[in-house]
Amino acid sequence: MIKIVKADGKAEYEFLAAVRERSNDTDRDVTAIVSDIIDNVRKNGDKAVKEYTVKFDGKAPEFFEVPKEEIEKSFKECDPDFIKTLEKAAANISDFHKRQLQESWLTTKENGVILGQRVRGLERVGLYVPGGTAAYPSSVLMNAIPAKIAGVKELIMVTPPLKNGKPNPNIMAAASIAGVDRVFLMGGAQAVAALAYGTESVPKVDKIVGPGNIFVATAKKLVYGVVDIDMIAGPSEILVLADESADPKFLAADLMSQAEHDKLASAILVTTSQKLAEKTIAELDRQIKTLSRAEIIDKSLTDFGAIIVCDNMDKAVEMANGLAPEHLEVCCENPMEYVGKLDNAGSVFLGNYSPEPLGDYFAGPNHVLPTSGTARFFSPLSVDSFIKKSSFIYYTESALKADKDDIVRFANTEGLTAHANSIIVRFEDNE
DSSP, rough: OOEEEEEESSHHHHHHHHHHHTOOOOOOOHHHHHHHHHHHHHHHHHHHHHHHHHHHHSOOSSBOOOOOOHHHHHHSSOOHHHHHHHHHHHHHHHHHTTTTTOOOEEOOTTTEEEEEEEEEEOSSSEEOOGGGGGOOHHHHHHHHHHHHHHOOSEEEEEEEOOTSOOOHHHHHOOOOOTTTOOOEOOOHHHHHHHHHHSSSSOOOOOOOOOOHHHHHHHHHHHHTTEEEEEOOOOEEEEEEOOTSSSSSSHHHHHHHHHTTTTTEEEEEEEEEEEHHHHHHHHHHHHHHGGGHHHHHHHHHHHHEEEEEESSSHHHHHHHHHHHOEEEEEEEESSGGGGTTTTTTSSEEEETTTHHHHHHHHSSSSSOOOOTTTTGTTTOOGGGGGGGGEEEEOOOOOHHHHOOOOOHHHHHHHHOOOOHHHHHHHTGGGGG
């Protein structure tokens, strides 16, 4: 079970270093397998994709591309209350992401110069959605909604078929609500390859987003450069900052909510109270007995979990910024006072009634977040992830003439005389 680490300037950093190392290993065998799959799909297109689907998913799907009417039929197969929940969540996600939308702009100067920036959505985006036991309709909403708000013209979803060859109805319902344009029943590295290079049926996309297993993540890594990708996601992680006012029952529940994802997941509590640390362990022991994924939770907490006891909250904040966690909860008496101090986190959850699952499913901010310390320089998935920008420049002859000497001087200083010549020739006859 989870251990208590007393922050002494050494022990806590040794533990954090071990946590960082867990996601740095590259499986060479997986890379070799995925490379072969990608090469096969590039050469043989639909045929290769369908053969891998039978091999890995057990049965050829009823449809390769799911017809629109089949997607609409999924609503009848879903729990009506769940459909209402999807619609509520979609409304919250849409409201949050609409506020991120950027506009093209243009500015003019007195000398006739016009400068500006054009912002528009990507032409075509591929969304990977896991199937089977790891089917997450929430991921469909979180990826598709900001893409459509950004103005992506065509959003193509790929997802493995169920064992009966049919699509997962909850995934299909989420796709319909989120505005997905086309759905193909295929998964794994072969689906990533099909999106990246295109096949007879699957059009080549500009960007691939969405979660997946190690084969999917490796495939995304290998096709990056041919297409853009969202990020290489590591194991899930949560860090909880808590002072003496926090409720150990809540803390234990929130730590386990992330530990259940994966045996490599990391759940860390940083607190100023030894007493709170001990009470939280007692709550972990009590609550874990009722949970379906207790074995995974116990392994995760044992290997990559800890309760770190610090002398003060300044030290706790310093540790949080150093780890740069995917999820950061602030369970303190005055949580808002820490907003401006916490610089490195994917998403911050403030107060005792803002647990991490609220962000996973419903509140509105995106749940696709940077992991493995990359929150130091990466941001959550957003509308910005699905746009491209171009700048434009218009100079009049007189405006360029006024600046030509400086431009030529720059070019000559860098040894690029053809650059300089491009400016000079425009005014040779006038001087």
